Amino acid sequence: MxxxxxxxxxxxxxxxxxxxxxxxxxxxxxxxxxxxxxxxxxxxxxxxxxxxxxxxxxxxxxxxxxxxxxxxxxxxxxxxxxxxxxxxxxxxxxxxxxxxxxxxxxxxxxxxxxxxxxxxxxxxxxxxPWDALTALGGLDLLGLPQGATLMVFGASGGVGHMAVQLARHRGIRVLAVASGDDGVALARRLGADEVVNGRKDDVLAAASQFAPDGLDAALVTAGGETAERSLRAVKSSGLIAWPNGVLPLPVTPPSAKVSYYDGDITRAATDRLNAIIEASSFExxxxxxxxxxxxxxxxxxxxxxxxxxxxxxxx
Missing domain, CATH: 3.90.180.10 (Medium-chain alcohol dehydrogenases, catalytic domain)
Structure with a gap:
């Protein structure tokens, strides 16, 4: 071959x-x-x-x-x-x-x-496969109910743009932090409730307006100084899902708990993913x-x- x-x-x-x-x-x-x-x-x-x-x-x-x-x-x-x-x-x-x-x-x-x-x-x-199942695993880890607030950091990347869609399918309110004007447009088209450009916008200010009492959770798909600073918007009782392999790791731990995880690629996970795809406009x-x-x-x-x-x- x-x-x-x-x-x-x-x-x-x-x-x-x-x-x-x-x-x-x-x-x-x-x-x-x-x-x-x-x-x-x-x-x-x-x-x-x-x-x-x-x-x-x-x-x-x-x-x-x-x-x-x-x-x-x-x-x-x-x-x-x-x-x-x-x-x-x-x-x-x-x-x-x-x-x-x-x-x-x-x-x-x-x-x-x-x-x-x-x-x-x-x-x-x-x-x-790997991106969607990593996104799905992060949302499973967070276990958010309908109406909860979630920041997807890196929302226009591979894992991120799929996480936005899977979160919206669960009825979660999504603040998407995307990269560039094209990333903002993509995240908005895929259903994010609010979108900010992580390259130039004040993410903390946007998060404060989106969730005045603090975000319930965050899913981080891209590391770095901006990501680390943005995690201050997650309430101390909240949870942060961080896929293994996303670098760099935080230098200073945020007040909320960070859980590192691997995506589940087994049949049980793909069955659940397929059911969501068939029942939604996932792309x-x-x-x-x-x-x-x-x-x-x-x-x-x-x-x-x-x-x-x-x-x-x-x-």
Whole structure:
């Protein structure tokens, strides 16, 4: 199969196109013919070697990146039920262990594979899984009732713009802190009750007006000085959800409790996510989609300003 591989960790120029063997399909696996894969900021971190050894598994080369994908079922392991060859699916994986989705085919345990909801385009599904499930996990952790106030910091990014939609689906009042005028427009279009531009607006003043007694919670999807300062708007009895991997961490802890967490990518979580997608107007905003052969351009674009997600067209 055709794939984008690394023969060593490093810069963008280490990405190379090559034919490699199809991955082996185990008894509990699904082989996916990849149509679209997500291109995310953590792909660049991984490309540079910062995850080497982080998951207790030695890195082997050629190394294939790609944590998110959507396509069709190509083959099923002998123990796998509930899927049919040819149906649309999306999946989350960890490339360190078995290779990722920057390839024509990817193999994943069936537990981490889900049908693409009928109303969701495959292109959007390919860039969705880890971000949407991280957003969903953060909201689950916060456990806010209808009418509660939530600040989504980084509301125009991958996790953030999905969190805005999932929070609104729960009836939570959302103050979105977005990046740039285009980010503000996106967050507002997706249903945020109030939106501020984190690059130039006074977030604390906006939060005070939005929730005079203090915000009930915050979901932080981008770290830094502005994020840390903005968390002062969360009441001391409130809660802050902070996905692992969002950096930099706060230098000075806020008065509210910070809970660090990982997204849940199991079948139970994807079933819940799919139910929300089918019952709402949920969308994955794609800033740009690159042909797989232009993967270097996609990785360069990760350093540019964009809103939503970047994707690769594989199949």
């Amino acid at each position: 055709n794939a984008i591989v690394l023969d060593r960790f490093g810069g963008v120029d280490e990405l190379a196109s090559r034919r490699i063997p199809l991955p082996q399909v185990g008894d509990d696996d699904v082989l996916i013919r990849v149509e679209f894969a997500g291109a995310a900021s953590w792909d660049a971190v991984e490309r540079e070697g910062h995850y080497d050894g982080a998951f207790g598994v030695a890195s082997t080369f050629p190394y294939v990146l790609g944590w998110d994908a959507a396509g069709t079922v190509a083959a099923l392991g002998r123990n796998v039920t509930g899927f049919d060859v040819g149906e649309r699916v999306y999946a989350s994986t960890n490339p360190v262990q078995r290779g990722g989705f920057y390839a024509e085919y990817g193999v994943v345990e069936a537990e981490f594979v889900a049908r693409v909801p009928d109303r969701l385009p495959t292109e959007q599904a390919g860039a969705m 994955v905003h794609l800033a740009r989609t690159f042909p797989l052969e232009n993967v270097k351009d996609a990785h360069r674009a990760l350093d540019d300003h964009y809103v939503g997600k970047l994707a690769l067209k594989v199949g």
